[in-house]
Amino acid sequence: MTDFSSTLPLTVTLQLEFASVIDTGRARSNNEDTVKCDPALGLAVLADGMGGYNAGEIASDMAATVMLEHLSRWIWDCEQSQSDLQIRAALDRAAQAANTTVYEAANDRAEYAGMGTTLVAAMFEARRVWVAHVGDSRAYRLRGGQLEQLSRDHSLLQEQLDAGILTPEEAAYSMHRNLVTRAVGVEPKVDLEVHAHDLLAGDIALLCSDGLSDMLPDAIIAQVMRAHEALEPMAQALIDAANAAGGRDNIAVILVRAKGGLPRTGRAWWPFRR
Helix, strand or coil: CCCHHHHCCCCEEEEEEEEEEEECCCCCCCCCEEEEEECCCCEEEEEEEECCCCHHHHHHHHHHHHHHHHHHHHHHHCCCCCCHHHHHHHHHHHHHHHHHHHHHHHHHCHHHCCCEECEEEEEECCCEEEEEEECCCEEEEEECCEEEECCCCCEHHHHHHHCCCCCHHHHCCCCCCCCECCCECCCCCCCCEEEEEECCCCCEEEEECHHHHCCCCHHHHHHHHHCCCCHHHHHHHHHHHHHHCCCCCCEEEEEEEEEEEEECCCCCCCCCCC
16 A cells, blocks of 8 residues: 555645444344544544443443534634643543543432443544544454554453463353443543554544444454445455354444545644534
């Protein structure tokens, strides 16, 4: 793949193309996954809820909505360029607000007791994407046909892998695949992990719930993505492949492609705020 980033002047920002799909899967009757996107600001949020009755879908919707609203408001309120430290702080404040909303609802209403949700968010700059996550919903980047996981699961399984207790082959059959060690809404404060990653024209960012990543190994996810050029058919093909592999959970997918470039308007510090 051609590296267009070296030919783009600093006055040009990458364009973004978005697509998203959610699916109940084959084993569930309700959907506890939520996706929220604001293409105009370069924001994407995905959450996978947990809890009895309908509480999981309530938690995921609350968290994703609050996260997106807080980040959108912050971008619009800031008139000057923000440092990396300020961007990290904004992501953390948004996640803490989402956590408080879910935590208070879970403690105020008996039917919501014990609910929580994973959360993964992508905030796109001119040449970077900030990935913030809690739990085991994932972020990937497809570049030149190669898929790289950008997030690291907050799960018991990942801890066992890190400690050498399990091999990757054993992990594929572990009984603890869905036990997360961090979640939004289960404690008064949440520990958000944030990292910035470079972005080139042609890159495709993938956010997904474990309904995709548990059903398909990374090599198959990459194979499905490479087989499709347009994002909407690509997203649907990922859903179909997860269902064909068993569809044991809800499946949520957000795809964002970085394309070419547009001159910056000079009217806003955030590249997608026109």
